[in-house]
Amino acid sequence: xxxxxxxxxxxxxxxxxxxxxxxxxxxVMVISGLKPLKDVQGDFTWWPSTLTIQPxxxxxxxxPLASYFVNSVIVSSVATVLSLIIAIFASYAISRYNFRGRTxxxxxxxxxxxxxxxxxxxxxxxIFVNINTNFGLQLVGTRTGLIITYLTFSxxxxxxxxAGYFDGIPRELDEAAxxxxxxxxxxxxxxxxxxxRPGLVAVAIYSFMTSWGEVLFASVMTTDANRTLAVxxxxxxxxxxxxxxxxxxxxxxxxxxxxxxxxxxxxNFVAGLTAGxxx
Amino acid sequence: MSATATTRxxxxxxxxxxxxxxxPRRAGWWLPYALLAPAIIFELVIHVIPMVxxxxxxxxxxxxxxxxxxxxxxxxxxxxxxxxxxxxxxxGAGLLRSFLITAAFTILVxxxxxxxxxxxxxxxxxxxxxRGFFRTLFLxxxxxxxxxxVIAWKFMLQKDNGAINHFFFDNLGLAGAKPFWxxxxxxxxxxxxxxxWRLWPFAFLMLMAGLQSIPNDVYEASAVDGAxxxxxxxxxxxxxxxxxxxxxxxxxxxxTFNDFNTPFVLFGGSNPPAGDLxxxxxxxxxxxxxxxxxxxxxxxxxxxxLLLVSGIYxxxxxxxxxxx
Numbered sequence: 001x002x003x004x005x006x007x008x009x010x011x012x013x014x015x016x017x018x019x020x021x022x023x024x025x026x027x028v029m030v031i032s033g034l035k036p037l038k039d040v041q042g043d044f045t046w047w048p049s050t051l052t053i054q055p056x057x058x059x060x061x062x063x064p065l066a067s068y069f070v071n072s073v074i075v076s077s078v079a080t081v082l083s084l085i086i087a088i089f090a091s092y093a094i095s096r097y098n099f100r101g102r103t104x105x106x107x108x109x110x111x112x113x114x115x116x117x118x119x120x121x122x123x124x125x126x127i128f129v130n131i132n133t134n135f136g137l138q139l140v141g142t143r144t145g146l147i148i149t150y151l152t153f154s155x156x157x158x159x160x161x162x163a164g165y166f167d168g169i170p171r172e173l174d175e176a177a178x179x180x181x182x183x184x185x186x187x188x189x190x191x192x193x194x195x196x197r198p199g200l201v202a203v204a205i206y207s208f209m210t211s212w213g214e215v216l217f218a219s220v221m222t223t224d225a226n227r228t229l230a231v232x233x234x235x236x237x238x239x240x241x242x243x244x245x246x247x248x249x250x251x252x253x254x255x256x257x258x259x260x261x262x263x264x265x266x267x268n269f270v271a272g273l274t275a276g277x278x279x
Numbered sequence: 280m281s282a283t284a285t286t287r288x289x290x291x292x293x294x295x296x297x298x299x300x301x302x303p304r305r306a307g308w309w310l311p312y313a314l315l316a317p318a319i320i321f322e323l324v325i326h327v328i329p330m331v332x333x334x335x336x337x338x339x340x341x342x343x344x345x346x347x348x349x350x351x352x353x354x355x356x357x358x359x360x361x362x363x364x365x366x367x368x369x370x371g372a373g374l375l376r377s378f379l380i381t382a383a384f385t386i387l388v389x390x391x392x393x394x395x396x397x398x399x400x401x402x403x404x405x406x407x408x409x410r411g412f413f414r415t416l417f418l419x420x421x422x423x424x425x426x427x428x429v430i431a432w433k434f435m436l437q438k439d440n441g442a443i444n445h446f447f448f449d450n451l452g453l454a455g456a457k458p459f460w461x462x463x464x465x466x467x468x469x470x471x472x473x474x475x476w477r478l479w480p481f482a483f484l485m486l487m488a489g490l491q492s493i494p495n496d497v498y499e500a501s502a503v504d505g506a507x508x509x510x511x512x513x514x515x516x517x518x519x520x521x522x523x524x525x526x527x528x529x530x531x532x533x534x535t536f537n538d539f540n541t542p543f544v545l546f547g548g549s550n551p552p553a554g555d556l557x558x559x560x561x562x563x564x565x566x567x568x569x570x571x572x573x574x575x576x577x578x579x580x581x582x583x584x585l586l587l588v589s590g591i592y593x594x595x596x597x598x599x600x601x602x603x
Contacts, residue, residue: 018395021476022480025432029431042440127329148324148325155321159318215544216543255423258423
């Protein structure tokens, strides 16, 4: 099919404009992380006066970035794994069983997405404090508290997306497995999950990104002991001297794992969305 | 529970005669509930119970005097709501102002993000050399941790050493003094641009996924009939994407209206009045003045507003679907 001139012009203009809009902040981030301090304190330049990797070395000392990194990795990974497991079970129930309360559950879970974070931030904080005083389980200032908070943030969308994905898997497959003597759980594990791998990957990426990037609760629920990157990165600018080159270097470092992971798995992500959310 | 147990027993005996109407429970009826239990427990602890607590707090005079023993805070009924909605008082006027700013912010951000996402999805619909590269590039702002992207913008928007002023005043040679972007009235436009930069790739991603489900021969058939690209877009693409758009616009609306992260990271602790988005406003109202009852009342009002808009939106959408 031949493309009209108008369509081609539209395509080129759209891609050019959006390409520039997208890439400029990324360029600024990458290039400023390779600048000496005097470059980022004076007039901005699109290219450093001298290329240096000094910011990448100094950034670990200015704030305890390594420990924030470890906290973020642990919190996000555990929250993702738990959220995925819980979402698998819930989606399986929604997709394969017709039970009383099914619609109520689906709607309620999905509507928690619209809750303003500020509404339950303080109550949750107070509940965590009360759990600590009454049961001795410390949740404020620990990774556990962040993990259980974050896993619920990605849960609604994950359940919704996975249930849609499971719906797309023919019921005959697990019925056949049941005829062969599989229980419902074995059917889930041996038939549905292997088929649903792209959907699972999509949900896992989504959960990980949600936890890795969360700022509001991290700013209230963390202390020095469990500070994550979301809050830690902002501590560079509270120093008397704003080390913009180090902030940009640190931004690159915290972005690389997640951006590479996302881009490698983007096909799965789009496939998961197509099958699940976009029906 | 005991009632269900009896039913089960009688069902097992095969004589569910009592009452007559109730069918015996099938074996394993509890399984879906067991599968849902973990999700329900976590949602209860993290979302439902705190939300109910938050609503209850909005009826209390929960100032800093009572924060350590908040169980003893006196009930004030609707007093917090009265103050928040009295637009002649400083508190009410501030909330109204913040609400209007957020409404304008949301309309601009969601509208433009949707437009950009749609344009990019259509532009990348047909395969050409470099399509994969641009698709990947466009998704990077979505994949970046939000604070990393916003901090990069914060640096770009600095008055003296930022890239934006450098581009306009040093590269393009614009006359006049370099303006502030993060304080004063410009702050509104800054937060709008940054929010669009973060949000539009999500619209692109969803619309791109939606476009993949439109079979190619529909376009080919219409091209044979002489339909121009614009006509194809309005007659095929847009109607076929309707289910995607319905969810996409609602989700983007809710995220944007509730957006706390963008202004929080972009402006730091001191938010300029022009960028005083409502979540950020409530957060400051609660944590700077330590008046948590009042903050909770404002949050409940925000929630009611979002519920109302979502409800009306879904009602209209469903009615239109029935008619179509």
